Amino acid sequence: SPQRGEAGELNFFAAIFSFLFGDGNPNADLEARQWQEIAAVIRQNYGVVVAEQISPYLDDIGxxxxxxxxxxxLPVLLRFSGQPLVSPEGQIVYYFPELQVTANKSQRQPLSVYLQEFPWHFSAASSGQILLSVGLGSLNLVGALVLGDLFRHGVAAKLGGLVGFVHGIYWLLLGYGTAFLGVPLVRYFWIQWRNRQITARNHKRQARAKLLVSADQTIQEKITYARQFAKEKFIGQEDLAYTTETDLLEQEAENSAKTDAEWQRRLGM
Incomplete structure (x- = not known):
């Protein structure tokens, strides 16, 4: 990256910016990841799931x-065109025909057991760069305070010129020095508060995932029914006219051969 030196550290200006304003939201793609992981769970269960399998990927379940x-x-059903189904025992499972696809074990990607939000970090700058930034900010603030003390003793009126100009923008200099340290300080405490919320949400989702692992009889019955229903509805390769695993011409030849063999069997040849 052009902002990083050979040692992997941010350059001076990028480090100052990172110290002041941070490096952006680590969960900017959270909603996209959420829907991707929910879709992956549904696909891995061949299009039929129970609510307890989806809840570890949601924020608020009421x-x-x-x-x-x-x-x-409801939002999941609307998003993926799903529909609720009721088992003979009155339990609800959710069927998503559009996500009921074939998937080889080799094609399955490892999936997190719950949606995990990433904590905010104060700065991507190194500890040395942060200390340097604090030093510069402290120097600015102390310098502004010293100037203010001199101005109170009438130095500006005696010297005039450049000193008079500095006296005119003194409050701007003091505000800059204060903000240089104040903004990161406020941001630091805001990050601590935000990360506590993120940790709490992650713990709730993790608890729902653990509940699924140690599922009671009711949940087990729902999952069993969902798997049975998926097995009945699942479209295997032998039922497809074409698949994406082989070349189109090869499939034409295979299907033609199967058709000829079936006709020969029926005709007793």
Missing amino acids: QGYAQEFEDYM
Whole structure:
């Protein structure tokens, strides 16, 4: 990166900017990751899931009746054109025909057991660069305070010229020196508060994932029904006219041979 030197550190100006304003939101793509992981879970379960398999990837699943009746699944159903199904025992599973695709084990990607938000970091600058930035900010602030003390004793009126000009913009210099240290300080405490919220949300999602691992009989029955339904609805390769795993001409030849063999069998040849 042009902003980093040979040692991998940010250059001087990039380090100052990072110290003052940080390096952006580490979860800017959180919503995209959320939908990708939910879709992956549905695909890995061949298009049929229970709510408990999706809840570790959601933020708020509500409370009371909203949680009991699984209202939090509505956005997922709308997003992926799904539909709820009721088992003979009255349990609800969710069927997503568009995500019921074939997938070899080799094609399956490792998937996080819950949606994880990343913590905010104060700065990508090195500790040495941060100390240097603090030193510069302190020097600016101390210098502004010293100038203010001199101005209070009438130095500006005696010297005039450049000193008089500096006296005219003194409050600007003092504000700059204060902001240079104040903005990162406020941002530091804001990051601590924000990370506590992120940790709490991650813990809630992780707890839901653990609940799924140690599922009670009701959840196990729902998952069993979902798998049975998926098995019944699953379209295997032998039922497809064409697949994407072989060349189109090869598939034409294979299907033609299968058709000829089937006709010969039916005709008793």
